[in-house]
Amino acid sequence: MSLCRYLPTPSDRMAVMWSLLTVGDAVVLEYGPAGTTHYSMGLFGAMGISPNQALFTTHMSEDDVVMGDVTRLEEAILELDRNYAPKVIFVIASAITSVIGTDLKGVCHYMQEKVKARLVAMENGGFKGDYTVGLREVQRMLVQELSGCGEGPSANTYNVLGASAGAYRIHSDLWELQDLMSRAFGFSCGAVPGVKASVDQLVAMGGARLNLVLRAEGLEAARWLKEQYGTPYVYGTPYGYGGTEKWLKAVGEALGASVAPEVTSQLQEKKKEAMTFRMYASMYRNKPHPPAAAIVGNYDTVVGLAGLCRELDITPDLLICAHTLKDIEEPAEGVVHFEREKDKIDALRRLRSHLVMADDVSLHLCDETNVGVCVSFPLVSHTQIANHLPLMGIRGTDFLLETVDRYYQNLD
Amino acid sequence: MNGQELVSRMKRLGEVHSIKDVGPLSRAMFPGPHCPLMGAMMAVRGIKDSVMLVVGTDECTYYTKNTTIGNKAFGGLDGRCLSVVLDQHDVTFGCKEKLYDAFQEMMEEYNPRAVFVVTTCVVEVIGDDVDSMVEELKNQYGIYAMAVHTEHFKTENHLPGVRDTITACFDMMTPRPDTGAVNIIGQRMGDFTTTELYRMLVGAGVPMGMMLPSGTTVEEIEKAAGARVNVVVNPIGLPLAEKMKSAFGTPYVLFDKYIDPDRIYGLYQSLFTYLKLPVPAEVEDLYRKAKEIVETAAGQLEGLTYIYGNTPIDCYEFNAFMVGLGMVPLLIQTNEVPEAEDPNLRAILERCNPYITKTANIAPLQYVYDVLKPNLYLGHEFAMRLRQKGIEMVHSDGISPMLGLEVPVAGVTELLRAGAAARALREGRESA
Numbered sequence: 001m002s003l004c005r006y007l008p009t010p011s012d013r014m015a016v017m018w019s020l021l022t023v024g025d026a027v028v029l030e031y032g033p034a035g036t037t038h039y040s041m042g043l044f045g046a047m048g049i050s051p052n053q054a055l056f057t058t059h060m061s062e063d064d065v066v067m068g069d070v071t072r073l074e075e076a077i078l079e080l081d082r083n084y085a086p087k088v089i090f091v092i093a094s095a096i097t098s099v100i101g102t103d104l105k106g107v108c109h110y111m112q113e114k115v116k117a118r119l120v121a122m123e124n125g126g127f128k129g130d131y132t133v134g135l136r137e138v139q140r141m142l143v144q145e146l147s148g149c150g151e152g153p154s155a156n157t158y159n160v161l162g163a164s165a166g167a168y169r170i171h172s173d174l175w176e177l178q179d180l181m182s183r184a185f186g187f188s189c190g191a192v193p194g195v196k197a198s199v200d201q202l203v204a205m206g207g208a209r210l211n212l213v214l215r216a217e218g219l220e221a222a223r224w225l226k227e228q229y230g231t232p233y234v235y236g237t238p239y240g241y242g243g244t245e246k247w248l249k250a251v252g253e254a255l256g257a258s259v260a261p262e263v264t265s266q267l268q269e270k271k272k273e274a275m276t277f278r279m280y281a282s283m284y285r286n287k288p289h290p291p292a293a294a295i296v297g298n299y300d301t302v303v304g305l306a307g308l309c310r311e312l313d314i315t316p317d318l319l320i321c322a323h324t325l326k327d328i329e330e331p332a333e334g335v336v337h338f339e340r341e342k343d344k345i346d347a348l349r350r351l352r353s354h355l356v357m358a359d360d361v362s363l364h365l366c367d368e369t370n371v372g373v374c375v376s377f378p379l380v381s382h383t384q385i386a387n388h389l390p391l392m393g394i395r396g397t398d399f400l401l402e403t404v405d406r407y408y409q410n411l412d
Numbered sequence: 413m414n415g416q417e418l419v420s421r422m423k424r425l426g427e428v429h430s431i432k433d434v435g436p437l438s439r440a441m442f443p444g445p446h447c448p449l450m451g452a453m454m455a456v457r458g459i460k461d462s463v464m465l466v467v468g469t470d471e472c473t474y475y476t477k478n479t480t481i482g483n484k485a486f487g488g489l490d491g492r493c494l495s496v497v498l499d500q501h502d503v504t505f506g507c508k509e510k511l512y513d514a515f516q517e518m519m520e521e522y523n524p525r526a527v528f529v530v531t532t533c534v535v536e537v538i539g540d541d542v543d544s545m546v547e548e549l550k551n552q553y554g555i556y557a558m559a560v561h562t563e564h565f566k567t568e569n570h571l572p573g574v575r576d577t578i579t580a581c582f583d584m585m586t587p588r589p590d591t592g593a594v595n596i597i598g599q600r601m602g603d604f605t606t607t608e609l610y611r612m613l614v615g616a617g618v619p620m621g622m623m624l625p626s627g628t629t630v631e632e633i634e635k636a637a638g639a640r641v642n643v644v645v646n647p648i649g650l651p652l653a654e655k656m657k658s659a660f661g662t663p664y665v666l667f668d669k670y671i672d673p674d675r676i677y678g679l680y681q682s683l684f685t686y687l688k689l690p691v692p693a694e695v696e697d698l699y700r701k702a703k704e705i706v707e708t709a710a711g712q713l714e715g716l717t718y719i720y721g722n723t724p725i726d727c728y729e730f731n732a733f734m735v736g737l738g739m740v741p742l743l744i745q746t747n748e749v750p751e752a753e754d755p756n757l758r759a760i761l762e763r764c765n766p767y768i769t770k771t772a773n774i775a776p777l778q779y780v781y782d783v784l785k786p787n788l789y790l791g792h793e794f795a796m797r798l799r800q801k802g803i804e805m806v807h808s809d810g811i812s813p814m815l816g817l818e819v820p821v822a823g824v825t826e827l828l829r830a831g832a833a834a835r836a837l838r839e840g841r842e843s844a
Binding site: 014034036042043060364 | 413414436438439440441442443444445446447448449450468469470471472473474475476477478479481482489490494495496497499500503510513514515517518521533534537538563564565566570772775776
C-alpha cells in the first residue's frame with residue numbers, strides 16, 4: 001500500500017490503547033510524545049470510551065530520545081501509583097520508544113517493588129501489525145497476567161472473549177447476548193475484556209463455566225483459559241435467526257444444557273416470518289439484478305453476516321476483510337483483504353444494486369444503486385449512542401431485515 | 413493527589429529564565445498538548461488548492477485524516493488530506509520507495525498545485541532525508557512541494573507545525589511589483605474577514621492579498637511578494653515575514669491579539685503609516701470606547717485572583733494588562749517564557765510573582781484549585797466543576813476570531829461578567 005486516501009487500518013498499538021482503557025480500576029500510561037494522546041481523543045470518543053482519569057502520557061523530550069533517559073517514565077509511574085492508587089498500571093510503548101528500543105518491560109520490572117499497583121508493559125509501538133495483532137496480544141495478556149480462579153468456580157457465568165470497543169455496536173451486541181444467554185440458559189455475564197471489565201472481574205475469569213469467543217482475536221486467550229482452568233469455549237457469532245439458533249445449540253452442547261423452549265419457539269417463529277425475504281430473493285433471481293450483497297468489516301463480522309445473507313438467499317459476492325487474514329486459521333472461501341487501498345476502492349466503486357453492509361467509508365464509496373447499512377468501524381458520518389440496537393442475535397436480525405426490505409424496494 | 417504538594421513543587425515566574433526551567437504540574441499528563449502535526453494540518457487547511465501528504469505511522473495518519481473529515485475546508489472524506497503509512501519495513505529500510513510510489517498515485521489522481529509533505533516523529537528518528545526526496549519530487553513533477561517536519565519531541569505544542577508550514581510557503585513566492593495590498597500572516601483560527609482589522613483595511617480601500625493560513629490559494633501565495641506590508645497576527649508568522657522582508661523588502665507589523673487599547677492603537681498607526689494612508693476616523697472612535705471600558709473596569713476588577721490557563725490573547729500581554737487593572741494572578745500556565753527584558757514580564761513581576769507551570773494538564777489542576785482558591789479561571793475547563801469549587805470561568809473563545817480594538821472590548825466585558833459572578837458565588841457561599 002502506498003497512497004492512503006481515506007483512513008488507514010488502525011495499528012496494533014491503537015487497539016491496545018482502546019482495549020486497555022476499558023479496564024476498570026486501572027490506568028494507562030503512554031511513554032511517548034503527548035500529541036498522539038491528545039490526538040486520539042476523537043477516535044476514543046467515537047468508540048464511547050472516556051479516557052478521563054484513565055489515560056496519561058509522559059511526553060518525551062529530544063534528550064529522552066537521544067539519551068534513552070527513562071526518568072520521566074519512572075516518575076510518572078510513582079506519581080500515578082501515589083495519586084490514583086490504581087490496581088494496575090498498563091505502561092504502553094509509542095512508535096518512538098519502539099524504534100529506539102526502550103525496554104519498558106525492564107523498567108516495569110525494577111519499578112514494581114516501588115509501587116503498590118501491578119505494572120504491566122505492552123511494547124506495541126504500532127509496527128507489529130494491524131489492530132487485530134494488538135487485540136490478540138491484549139486479550140492474551142489480560143487473561144495470562146490477571147485472570148485467576150477468583151473465589152472459586154462461579155455458577156452459571158460466562159466470559160466474552162474477542163469483543164472489542166473497536167467493533168461497531170458492541171455494547172448493543174453484548175446486551176443482546178446477555179439477553180439470549182439469560183433466557184436460553186439462565187447464565188449471566190462475567191468479564192468482557194476489551195469492552196468492559198474491572199480488574200476484579202478479570203481476576204475472576206478463571207471461575208466462569210464457559211467462554212464465548214466472538215472473534216478470532218480472542219481464541220488464544222480462550223485456549224489459555226481452557227488449558228489453565230479447563231473452561232470450554234465456543235467460537236462464533238450469532239448473526240441471523242438460523243445463525244443464532246446454531247450458535248445457541250453450540251453453546252448448549254458446551255454447557256451440557258438445552259436451549260429454553262421459549263427461545264427455541266421464538267426463533268422458529270422468526271424464521272417463518274423471514275421466509276418472505278427468501279420469496280423476494282427467488283422473485284428477483286432472474287431479473288437484471290439478482291439479489292447480491294457486499295460485506296466489509298472484521299473477519300468474523302463478515303463471515304457471520306455472509307451467513308445471514310445466505311439464510312435469505314442473497315448471494316454475498318464481495319466479502320472484504322478490513323484487516324490482514326494471515327492470522328486467521330483457515331479463512332472462509334471468498335473472504336479477501338486488499339493490501340492496496342486503491343484495489344478496495346475500485347472493488348466498492350464497481351458495485352451495482354447490492355445490499356452493502358460495511359463501514360461509513362466503504363458505504364460512501366458505493367453508488368446510489370446500492371442500499372447500505374453500517375455494521376463496522378470507522379464511523380465518519382454518524383455517531384453511535386444507543387446501546388440497544390444490536391446487529392447480532394434476534395434483535396440484530398430484526399434490525400438488519402429492515403435494511404434488506406429497503407434493498408428490495410430499491411431493486412429493479 | 414495532594415494539592416499542597418503540587419503547589420510546593422511549582423516555581424515562581426520570577427525564578428524561571430526559559431521554558432526548560434518550567435516543570436509540568438505532574439509527570440503523568442492528561443490530555444497533554446497538541447502536536448505539531450496537528451498544527452501543520454491546521455495550516456494546510458487554509459491553503460485551498462494544496463494537498464497535505466502525511467508520512468508517518470498508521471496512528472498519526474489515522475488521527476490526522478480523522479480530524480479533517482468533518483472539515484469542509486479540507487473537502488471532507490474525499491478531501492485533500494492524504495497519507496503514506498509506514499510499516500516496520502519502511503522504518504528499517506527507509507520511506508523513499510513508498511513515498512515516491514504514493515506521490516505518483518497522488519499526482520495521477522489529485523494533480524495538486526502544491527503539496528506539503530509532512531513528516532512525523534518516527535521519520536525524524538530514523539533520519540530519512542525527506543528534504544532531498546521532496547526536492548527531487550518537486551523537480552520531477554514540476555509542482556510546488558515542501559517538506560514540513562513535525563516531530564513532537566522537539567517542541568512544546570502544535571504551534572511550530574503551523575509556523576513551519578506557513579514558513580515553507582516562502583518557496584512559492586517570487587518578486588512582484590507593489591500592489592498596495594496587505595498580506596495577513598499567522599491567523600490560526602477564525603475568518604479574517606470577520607475582524608475589525610479587516611473592516612478598517614477594506615474601509616480604507618486597501619486591497620487584501622494573501623491570508624495565510626486563514627484562507628488563501630497557491631496563486632495568492634505566489635503573488636504575496638507584491639504586498640506593501642505584511643500584517644503578522646501571531647508570532648508564528650514572524651519567520652515568514654522576516655524571510656519576505658529579507659528577500660523582497662516587504663515590511664511587517666506584528667499585530668497580535670492584544671488587549672491593551674494603547675498598544676493596539678499604536679499598531680494601527682504603524683500599519684497605516686506603511687500603507688501611506690491616514691488612520692481611519694472609526695479607529696479613533698473605537699480607541700476612545702475601548703479606553704472608556706478599561707477605565708470603568710479597573711475599579712470593579714481590583715483584587716480578583718485568578719489562574720491563567722490558555723486564551724487566544726497573547727499570554728504575557730494579557731496577564732500584564734490584568735495586573736495593571738489590579739487583578740492578582742496566582743498561577744500562569746504557559747508554554748513559553750519571554751526574555752527577562754520583556755516589558756510585559758517586568759510589568760507582572762513588579763507587582764506579583766505567580767506560580768508558573770506548563771499548559772494542558774487539567775487532571776492534577778483540580779487539586780491545585782483547593783489550595784490556591786482563585787476567583788477566576790481563564791481558559792478551557794468545565795464551568796460547572798469550577799463553580800462547585802467557588803471559581804467562575806472566564807470564557808475567551810469568542811475572542812478567537814477578533815483582531816483590533818474589539819478584543820479589549822470583548823475581553824474586558826467578559827472579565828467584568830465573570831468578576832461579578834465570582835463575587836456573587838463567593839458571597840453566596842459565605843452566606844450559606
